[in-house]
Amino acid sequence: xxxxxxxxxxxxxxxxxRATLSCRxxxxxxxxxxAWYQQxxxxxxxxxxxxxxxxxxxxxxxxxxxxxxxxxxxxxSGLEPEDxxxxxxxxxxGSPQYTFGQGTKVEIK
Amino acid sequence: xxxxxxxxxxxLKPSETLSLTCAVSxxxxxxxxxxxxRQSPEKGLEWIGRTSHTGLSTYSPxxxxxVTFSVDTSKNQFSLKLTSLTAADTGVYYCARGEVGLVGDYxxxxxxxxxxx
Numbered sequence: 001x002x003x004x005x006x007x008x009x010x011x012x013x014x015x016x017x018r019a020t021l022s023c024r025x026x027x028x029x030x031x032x033x034x035a036w037y038q039q040x041x042x043x044x045x046x047x048x049x050x051x052x053x054x055x056x057x058x059x060x061x062x063x064x065x066x067x068x069x070x071x072x073x074x075x076x077s078g079l080e081p082e083d084x085x086x087x088x089x090x091x092x093x094g095s096p097q098y099t100f101g102q103g104t105k106v107e108i109k
Numbered sequence: 110x111x112x113x114x115x116x117x118x119x120x121l122k123p124s125e126t127l128s129l130t131c132a133v134s135x136x137x138x139x140x141x142x143x144x145x146x147r148q149s150p151e152k153g154l155e156w157i158g159r160t161s162h163t164g165l166s167t168y169s170p171x172x173x174x175x176v177t178f179s180v181d182t183s184k185n186q187f188s189l190k191l192t193s194l195t196a197a198d199t200g201v202y203y204c205a206r207g208e209v210g211l212v213g214d215y216x217x218x219x220x221x222x223x224x225x226x
């Protein structure tokens with residue numbers, strides 16, 4: 001099973017600042033199978049990015065994803081009030097088997 | 110607009126069986142994978158398994174012995190049964206629509222399941 005480790009655990013930033021979230025995999029991940037989700041309190045996860053860098057429909061272009069192999073990042077340029085939430089990366093490793101990272105909380109500084 | 114609406118009992122006792130159903134509307138039921146995922150403070154987001162419209166199902170190795178999925182294509186619904194519940198099965202359960210590499214582009218609203226005597 002591929003383990004995803006996200007860092008930092010918590011990111012304290014002000015509105016308008018840039019956020020960079022990391023997701024490190026214990027083994028190489030197919031870039032086509034790396035996704036990012038946003039979860040607000042009391043809500044289901046919402047797909048932001050799939051295939052490492054493709055934005056899901058309706059997702060603002062301030063969200064971007066990059067990476068390859070074992071290291072992936074999610075960037076949010078110019079944090080809006082609604083962006084303060086928890087973010088998860090997710091990978092598919094075949095078998096089939098999907099795993100999630102433990103999450104990064106982006107909080108208001 | 111794709112909508113996943115889920116329901117089922119939320120308070121169960123140890124050793125009982127959890128049953129949840131997810132109804133899909135606004136989109137095709139075939140051509141996608143339909144997953145169940147759960148979330149708890151202890152384990153975070155955990156993929157339980159997936160099924161297709163044909164009923165071909167694959168389960169997480171850690172839950173395989175206790176999980177069964179079923180599909181009703183006439184109603185565009187899929188269901189989860191999880192047996193021999195313990196307190197460790199407490200959490201929020203979600204259904205989701207996905208593809209080969211993606212757990213979910215659309216998610217249900219979630220069902221809080223509490224296992225307690």
